[in-house]
Amino acid sequence: MTITTTDATKNGDAAAAAVTKTTTTTTTTTPITTSSSTSSFYRIEPMSDEYLSSALDVAHDFLGGTYRKRACCILPLSFLPLPMSEFQKSFATENAKSFSAIAIRNDDNTVIGLAHMTDSTMWRDPISQWLHDSVEGEAYIEMLCVLEEYRGQGIGKCLLEFCEDRAKERNMKTMALGVVKKNPAIHLYERFGFQIVPFHGFGDACLTCLAVFCIMGCPYWGCGGVDMVKELKYAQ
Numbered sequence: 001m002t003i004t005t006t007d008a009t010k011n012g013d014a015a016a017a018a019v020t021k022t023t024t025t026t027t028t029t030t031p032i033t034t035s036s037s038t039s040s041f042y043r044i045e046p047m048s049d050e051y052l053s054s055a056l057d058v059a060h061d062f063l064g065g066t067y068r069k070r071a072c073c074i075l076p077l078s079f080l081p082l083p084m085s086e087f088q089k090s091f092a093t094e095n096a097k098s099f100s101a102i103a104i105r106n107d108d109n110t111v112i113g114l115a116h117m118t119d120s121t122m123w124r125d126p127i128s129q130w131l132h133d134s135v136e137g138e139a140y141i142e143m144l145c146v147l148e149e150y151r152g153q154g155i156g157k158c159l160l161e162f163c164e165d166r167a168k169e170r171n172m173k174t175m176a177l178g179v180v181k182k183n184p185a186i187h188l189y190e191r192f193g194f195q196i197v198p199f200h201g202f203g204d205a206c207l208t209c210l211a212v213f214c215i216m217g218c219p220y221w222g223c224g225g226v227d228m229v230k231e232l233k234y235a236q
């Protein structure tokens with residue numbers, strides 16, 4: 001069965017996005033084909049096995065890319081590539097895959113962006129668990145990245161919109177994420193409705209600072225990270 005609907009979705013300054021819902025007997029996918037007055041070159045889909053390898057390349061670009069992120073400011077994270085066996089664990093179930101989004105270039109089906117989101121029932125890697133305790137009713141964005149040459153064109157926002165829709169479908173109360181201080185992505189999150197959550201005291205702030213420094217160093221010359229939360233609103 002194929003259902004096709006059209007939805008007005010803002011894409012940065014761009015116009016509308018067409019949302020196509022395709023339902024088969026075994027899986028449900030929700031590709032979003034973006035379009036604007038000037039371009040239409042990518043679509044947003046839930047994660048699927050077919051795109052895992054290309055999505056892992058995007059994750060590696062994020063870890064080894066901007067400002068050459070380094071563990072404790074010393075060891076480039078590109079020297080510690082995330083193995084496919086670990087990456088696959090995050091997307092082992094249909095439930096987990098359908099909760100995460102990828103942006104795919106239409107011309108050659110290359111993944112150019114990734115939003116990995118979990119809820120408290122899903123597998124999370126130990127480092128992520130150390131940085132953030134997931135609670136029931138919270139959709140947590142583990143990773144959001146877009147390949148450098150495609151940034152600033154609304155893809156990040158489209159990925160966030162996809163994630164919010166999935167979170168609402170599952171009646172989540174909040175969306176949350178952690179971000180390194182001074183990362184320009186904070187502006188995008190604030191515009192999308194996320195707010196910075198204050199730390200519970202000085203000890204908590206110091207611990208977070210230390211944890212982020214050990215894992216990421218100071219990629220944006222800011223010390224530590226911030227937690228951000230968006231309360232999800234439902235029509236009555």
Ligand SMILES: CC(C)(COP(=O)(O)OP(=O)(O)OC[C@H]1O[C@@H](n2cnc3c(N)ncnc32)[C@H](O)[C@@H]1OP(=O)(O)O)[C@@H](O)C(=O)NCCC(=O)NCCS
Nearest residue numbers: 144145146151152153154155156157178179184185187188
């Ligand atoms: C953050 C990111 C996913 C946004 O994707 P995008 O497609 O560029 O986002 P959009 O085009 O929808 O929105 C643009 C906004 O993203 C932010 N942004 C732009 N370039 C960025 C960059 N190099 N790094 C981080 N954020 C950036 C800015 O807030 C920008 O808006 P502004 O120019 O008005 O300030 C993307 O820039 C990225 O992959 N950055 C590196 C990875 C990262 O820092 N991820 C967040 C970790 S929590």
